[in-house]
Amino acid sequence: MANEDWIRKAQTLAIQFDGNAAKHDREGTFPFENFEALKEQGFLSLTVPKIYGGHEISLLTYVRILEILATGDGATALGLTMHLKIFGSxxxxxxxxxxxxxxxxxxxxxxxxxxxxxxxxxxxxxPAGGGLPNTVAISTPQGWRISGKKTFTTMAPLLSYFIVLARIDEENDSYLANFLLTREDKGLMMEETWNSLGMRASGSHDIVLQDVLIPRERLLNKRRPGELDKRSGSGSAWFALGVAATTLGVAQAARNYAVEFARERTPNDQKTIKQFSGIRNRIARIDLLLHRSRTLINDAAESWEHRDQAREKEIMQPINKVAITKIDTINNCIEAVDLAMRVVGGVSLQKSRPIERYYRDVRAGLHNPPIEDRALEQLARSVLDS
Ligand SMILES: Cc1cc2nc3c(=O)[nH]c(=O)nc-3n(C[C@H](O)[C@H](O)[C@H](O)COP(=O)(O)OP(=O)(O)OC[C@H]3O[C@@H](n4cnc5c(N)ncnc54)[C@H](O)[C@@H]3O)c2cc1C
Structure with missing residues (x-):
């Protein structure tokens, strides 16, 4: 299917998701029906390689689609990001x-x-901090026995597979390892703990692992702490840009709401508020912030895709573009939604309006990697220490 067809389908789905977003946010419930629709429409294999029947879309198309879906429901788009990024990276x-x-x-x-x-x-x-997890995998004659507890596991109510980070202790060495666990594995349980300010419908609950015994071959990879994670560059590009695109979609929805509001709101015996210079100025600043973010995301995605070409490394390494794009986009989007709230005024605080949800959801990206301080340190290191 052509990219434009995916984009049209995403626009239709975003309208559908928007219809249930307020309810799931209010009740903190997981939008199972959104994932059913994504499955029916083929979105769950968008980044899967063609040899395995997927659509193998590019990083650039991926960010475009995520942004559109997030205008309908940020939590669903964030969950989809987490799933799709695994295949892309x-x-x-x-x-x-x-x-x-x-x-x-x-x-x-x-x-x-x-x-x-x-x-x-x-x-x-x-885990980006590089510390050792408390979740431990012990080698036994029957296989790996894994115990521990994970927090923030997005889409926990519906996941079939969990890629679990655990520690392996061997004689004097400890390793960081990833294991493939399934929902059916005995001893794997979900604790419905997710009750958050934003992305309330993302189902990011805890996962308890109680002596989960899995075959030895389900060890995906392992490394010493401090050693380069083979996935790191690609993992960062697909995840950080996916989170940035999702956040941009949430901010775009807030912008659209504020624009509609400004065109129509006419207090008694007053002008329509769009005529006030403060309102005009804020709307223009919102579009500037969102345009800047979209341009950065597209540029970083293209640079990453062409990272082997020398030209791409001339001014800034593609991986550094990814990191600063992510942090700048999140900050721009938080500012843009704040401006949109000011345009709408006092009623922007009402729970009956979607804009207060955008205001909460837009913050979630701050706490996904790379965080601001690490991204800036990464950039500083490549400028100052190379
Ligand atoms: C909506 C949402 C969904 C998520 N989904 C998942 C998921 O599916 N799977 C998953 O594994 N995780 C998930 N996470 C967790 C996420 O990836 C982070 O691990 C989590 O938010 C904790 O990050 P932190 O930086 O606050 O943690 P901490 O490491 O505890 O940091 C605490 C504070 O210290 C600062 N800090 C820490 N280290 C440094 C440093 N070296 N330099 C400067 N500042 C530092 C941090 O910026 C932060 O302000 C999700 C998070 C959110 C918000």
């Missing part, structure tokens, strides 16, 4: 045994199975 990094990549790819294509990483833990904080 693994297509490039090839860090998993092919057998398992083939398995999760075919399942996504043929059955609409969802996969996500379960890496974060309460004690560990963000």
């Amino acid at each position: 693994e297509r490039e990094a090839k860090s998993y045994p092919e057998k398992w990549f083939e398995k999760i790819s075919l399942q996504a294509t043929n059955e609409g199975s969802l996969v996500n990483t379960a890496a974060t833990e309460e004690g560990l904080g963000s």
Whole structure:
């Protein structure tokens, strides 16, 4: 299917998602019907390689589609980002045994199975910090026995596969390892703990692992702490830009709401508010911020796709473009939604209006990697220490 067809389909789905977004946000429920629609329309295999029946879309098309879907429901688009980024990045990094990549790819294509990483833990904080998780995998004659607890596992109510980060202790060495777990594995349980300010419908619950015994071959990869993660560049590009695009979609929805409002709101015996210079100025600033973010995202996606060409490295390394695009987009979008709230005025605080949800959802991207300080340090390092 041509990219333009996917984009048209995404626009239709966004309208559909928008219809239920307020209810799921209010009740903190998971939008199962949105994922059913995504499955029916083929979106769950968008980034899966063609050899496994997928559509193998480019990074650039991926960010466009995510932005559109997020205008309908940010939480659904964020969940989809987490699933699709696994295939997009693994297509490039090839860090998993092919057998398992083939398995999760075919399942996504043929059955609409969802996969996500379960890496974060309460004690560990963000795994991007490089610390060792408390979740531990012990080698036994029967296979790996895994125990621990994961927090923030997006789409937990519907995931078929969990890529679990665990520690392996071997004699004097500890390793960071990723394992493939399935929903059917005995001892894997979801605790419905997710009750958050934003992205309330993302189902980012805890996952408890109680002596989960899995075959030895389900170890996907392992490395020493501090060693380069084979997935890191590609993982970063597909994840950070996906999060940026999702955040941009949420901010775009807030902008659209504010523009409609400004065109129509006419207080008694007053002018329509769009005539006031403060309103005009804010709307223009919102569009400037969103246009800047979209341009950065597209540029970083193209640079990443052409990262092997010398020209792409001349001014700034593609991976650094990805990092600063992510942090600048999140900051721009938070500012844009704040401006949209000011345009709408006092009623922007009302729970009956979607704009207060955008105001909460737009913040979530701040807390997904790379965080601002790490992204800036990455850039500083390549400028100052290389
Ligand atoms: C909506 C949402 C969905 C998510 N989904 C998933 C998921 O599906 N799977 C998953 O594994 N995780 C998921 N996460 C978790 C996410 O990836 C982070 O691990 C989590 O938000 C904790 O990150 P943190 O930086 O606040 O943690 P911490 O490491 O505890 O950091 C706490 C604070 O210290 C700062 N800090 C920490 N280290 C440094 C440093 N070196 N330099 C400067 N500042 C530092 C951080 O910026 C932060 O302000 C999700 C998070 C959100 C918000």
